[in-house]
Amino acid sequence: MDIDDLRIVTAVAKHGSMNRAAAQLNMVQSSVTARIRLLEEELGVPLFVRHSRGVRLSDAGERLLSFSDRIHTLFDEAVAAVKEDGVPKGALRIGSTEPTVSLRLPPVLAEYARKYPAVALTITLGNTSELIEQVIDQTLDGAFVAGPVQRPGLIEEPVYREDVVLVSQASTRSIDVLRNSGDVRALVLDQGCSYRDLLTEILETYGIKNQVLPLASFDAIRSCVESGVGVTLLPKELLAGAWKSASVAIHELAGRTGQVETVFIRRAESTHFSALNAFAVLSRASSNFTR
Incomplete structure (x- = not known):
């Protein structure tokens, strides 16, 4: 097995067809089929399951493909390292x-x-x-x-290191108002948002009951904050730039709690x-x- 074999396996897996893989690789279908068959014989396991519409990876093929992606990346890095001459390019x-x-x-x-x-x-x-x-x-x-x-x-x-602030609807004049308003929606980008846990932690520290509401974009968060749907956490400098014209109230946070x-x-x-x-x-x- 060599890197060309892996390249062929990757192409066949991507297209689900020996014929379409051959077109991508600028090879004839018979050559692709023969290389796959020889590789399967060498490894002693079927890499693809044949069906009426083409092929799909077998369990063994799935395992090989996971290594194939890493090997190709490593190969590319090896080529780049060999060509490395100290000049960024x-x-x-x-x-x-x-x-x-x-x-x-x-x-x-x-x-x-x-x-x-x-x-x-x-x-x-x-x-x-x-x-x-x-x-x-x-x-x-x-x-x-x-x-x-x-x-x-x-x-x-x-x-x-960013100073972060709590941002709410303009009519919310203090954190005390949020504390007395019942459940507050914590507006974040999504599950992987780095501010998600920090925002809920800050709200809980101030005794503010909250539930997380993930949104798709900063524009959506801004609109929801302005209309009173909930509160969010943002770098203070961002409010002087992208959010400069937003109709919101800014609530400073004490000490290192307010830094990211x-x-x-x-x-x-x-x-x-x-x-x-x-x-x-x-x-x-x-x-x-x-x-």
Whole structure:
């Protein structure tokens, strides 16, 4: 078995058809079929179950495919490492939560594009849980997430510390009003939102009964806060920017309760790549983090 065999297995699994896989691979169907048959004979197990409409992966095929994706990624990284000459270039995939993109990254991205035009940089938005898993499974090279993370195999570096505030409808003048209003809806992005647990913890600390209401976007959260559906937690600086015109009330939080740490994470084995290192350096230079 070699990397070309894995490439063929991946294509057949994707299309569910030897014929369509052959078209993608610029091969004839008989060659694809023969390679799959030889691989199955070598391994001693069927990789595909044949049916009237094509093929599907067997249990053994599913297990092989899970390794195939990782092997292809590792192969690509090996090629990139061999070509590494200290000059940032090639593809760089960075993830971030939405508040960090809005508040901190625009100048970093602009400076990076100016200094390293040979790097094809892409930014993926997501919640903290999603982004951590994407760095671990090598879909992303690095990501800005809520910290601390403390996951094996990851390097994390604190880069930003945000002062966060409780945000409510404009007519709600104090936290005492919220405390006396019965159940309050805690508006968050989704299950993996880094502010979800912090918001409910803060509300409970102030004696405010609450129930979580996940929403699809910051725009939806803003509309619901303005109309009195519930309250949310946001970086204070975001309210001076993207939410500047919002009709809301801002409630300051005491001490470290009102602070959120953002860390930049990457896999420990990826630290030698120039494009990623250069990005980490620029991020570090923009940091407002002090211990």
